[in-house]
Every structure is written in C-alpha cells, then in structure tokens.
Amino acid sequence: MRTANIQRNTNETQIAVALNLDGTGRAKLNTSVPFLDHMLDQIARHGLIDLEITAKGDTHIDDHHTVEDVGIALGQALRQAWGDKTGICRYGHAFVPLDEALSRVVLDLSGRAGLFYSVDFSRSRIGNFDVDLVEEFFHGLVNHAMITVHIDNLRGTNAHHQAETVFKAFGRALRMAISYDERMAGQTPSTKGTLTA
Numbered sequence: 001m002r003t004a005n006i007q008r009n010t011n012e013t014q015i016a017v018a019l020n021l022d023g024t025g026r027a028k029l030n031t032s033v034p035f036l037d038h039m040l041d042q043i044a045r046h047g048l049i050d051l052e053i054t055a056k057g058d059t060h061i062d063d064h065h066t067v068e069d070v071g072i073a074l075g076q077a078l079r080q081a082w083g084d085k086t087g088i089c090r091y092g093h094a095f096v097p098l099d100e101a102l103s104r105v106v107l108d109l110s111g112r113a114g115l116f117y118s119v120d121f122s123r124s125r126i127g128n129f130d131v132d133l134v135e136e137f138f139h140g141l142v143n144h145a146m147i148t149v150h151i152d153n154l155r156g157t158n159a160h161h162q163a164e165t166v167f168k169a170f171g172r173a174l175r176m177a178i179s180y181d182e183r184m185a186g187q188t189p190s191t192k193g194t195l196t197a
Helices: 034-047 064-082 132-145 159-178
Strands: 003-009 013-020 027-030 050-057 091-098 101-108 114-118 148-155
Touching (some): 027 034, 034 064, 034 159, 050 064, 064 132, 091 159, 101 159, 132 148, 132 159, 148 159
Parallel strands (some): 027 050, 114 148
Antiparallel strands (some): 003 013, 013 050, 091 101, 101 148
C-alpha cells in the first residue's frame, strides 16, 4: 500500500495528513479554511486518493500560514507515499472545464521542484479566501513533493470556477502520473535510473 502519515507542528500551525495513493477518492478534511477543504476534496476525488487532513493555525491573523503549511505537509506525504516511483507512469496531464473556466495542469514526478503558475483570477477573493493563497499552496506542495508542475488557467471569468478547475486538473494529472504501467514493472521511468534528484 502506498500510504503516508505526516505530522507538521510549528508555532504557527499544527497539521496532520494521512493519505493512500491507491484509494477511492474519499476525503475527511478539517483545515479551518473552508474553501481550502473544498479544493482539497477536488484533489482527492479526482485523483482517487484517500485523504485525511486536520489543521489548526493562526487564522485569526489570516489564512496564509495554514494554507501554505497544508501544502507543505501534503507534499511531504505524497513524496513519502510513492517511494522510489518504480513502475509508475511519472508524467500526468489534464484539461478540466467548469462552465466558462478551463485549466490545464501538466506534471512530472521528476525529483526536482519547480512550479510554473499562470492563473489570472477575475477577482481577489472567493468569499473570505484570498486567491493569492492558491499559488502559495502549490509552492508548498511542489517544493516538498519534489515535482515539476505547470498550472495554466486558459480562460475563466468566475474565480471559484477558475480555482476549482485548477485543483480538479491537478488531481486528474496526479492520478495519471502515479498510475502503474505494467510494461515498467520493476523499472524506474528515467534514463538516469533514479527519480530522487
């Protein structure tokens, strides 16, 4: 089973993440940031990952530390769960629409951290959620999962739809990348023979 449990405790946040890469998309989420819970549910559901996250943070200041640190802890959990990546597809991509919005995510479980992010939100907040935190979440995740991710919102006028298509596309692309390819059994999908750096 490709599973992981991560605890991250700082002066700003206390976070617990449990995941199963070979799940059915079940999620149990309580980050104290409702919109983040909604977006994490998209990753779990569309990535077919079972995901449990609880987080307490200094949200009386703002949501920044909690959102970023959830990304960090989730990235650490992903990296722990997929291990040496033997037999996986490695690459994943997805286009996801939601009404007028369309986003594309392309990723590589490369062992190298890189986020290339192009999302021009139509407004600065979704309810009480600061849209700048979407990028902060993915920076935290990418830097600690050690993956390369390209995120592009190709069109959209509704900020909620823009964000949701990004998270859904990430889940779908991740699902593709972590899938096993039976022709790669026992092999690492790299000419270097490793995907750790």
